[in-house]
C-alpha cells in the first residue's frame with residue numbers, strides 16, 4: 001500500500017507541542033476549539049460538494065484546509081525566525097493574535113464554496129463573519145474580537161489574487177531585500193558568463209572586407225520575425241515605430257489587462273490574441289528564414 005503519511009507527501013503538519021518562533025498558546029487553544037466545533041467541521045465537508053462532486057474540480061474540503069493551514073503556520077514560523085515583523089499590531093492586537101488570524105483565515109478561507117465555486121471568496125466573507133463572531137467571543141473581549149475578525153476577513157478576501165492585501169506582511173519590500181539579493185546574484189552570474197567565454201571562446205567568422213558589404217545579412221533566428229516585419233513595411237520609420245509600439249504594448253500589458261478572471265480558458269479574446277500572435281510570429285520567422 002502506498003505511503004500516504006504527511007511526511008512522505010512532503011507535508012509539514014503544524015504540531016502544537018513543538019517549539020515555535022511565536023507565542024503559540026493562544027492559537028493552540030483556538031485550533032483545539034476549531035477541531036471540535038461541529039459547525040466549522042460541517043462547513044469543511046459541505047464546501048467540497050460544489051467544487052468536487054459537481055464540478056469535478058480539486059479538493060477544497062477538510063484535507064485542503066488542513067494543508068493550507070499547516071503551510072501557512074509553517075511559513076509564518078519561518079518568517080518569524082527570520083525576524084520579519086508582522087503588523088496586526090496596527091490594530092492594537094498582540095503578537096499572539098497573529099497566528100490566530102492566520103489559522104482562522106486558513107480554516108475559513110474557502111467556506112464560500114457552499115454557495116458557489118465562482119467568486120467563492122466573496123461568499124466566504126459573510127459566512128466566515130458569522131462563525132468568527134461566535135468563535136472569537138469565547139477568546140476575546142468585544143473590541144479585540146472585532147479587530148481579529150477584521151484582520152481574518154482581510155486575509156480571507158485577499159486569498160483571491162485580484163484583491164490587494166494592505167498589510168505589510170503580504171510582501172517583502174523590494175528595497176533593501178531584493179536589491180541586496182540581486183547584488184549578490186549578479187556578480188555570480190557575471191563571473192559564470194565570463195568563465196564560459198574564457199573556456200569556450202566563440203569562433204570568429206571570416207575577416208570582414210571593409211570595401212564590400214555582404215548582401216542579405218540575416219539576423220539570428222529569434223530576430224527573424226522583426227527582420228521580416230521591417231522588410232514588409234516599405235517605410236523604415238514606420239517599420240521601426242511599429243516595432244516600438246508592439247514592445248510598448250507588451251511592457252504595458254500587465255497594467256492594461258486588469259480583468260478579474262484569472263482562468264485564461266474563460267477569456268476567449270485573450271486566447272485569440274495569444275495564439276494569433278504566436279501564429280503570426282512563427283509565419284514571420286519562417287518567411288524571414290526562407291525568403
Ligand SMILES: [Fe+2]
Pocket residue numbers: 060064068109110
Ligand atoms: Fe483554498
Ligand SMILES: [Fe+2]
Pocket residue numbers: 109110120121159
Ligand atoms: Fe479559494
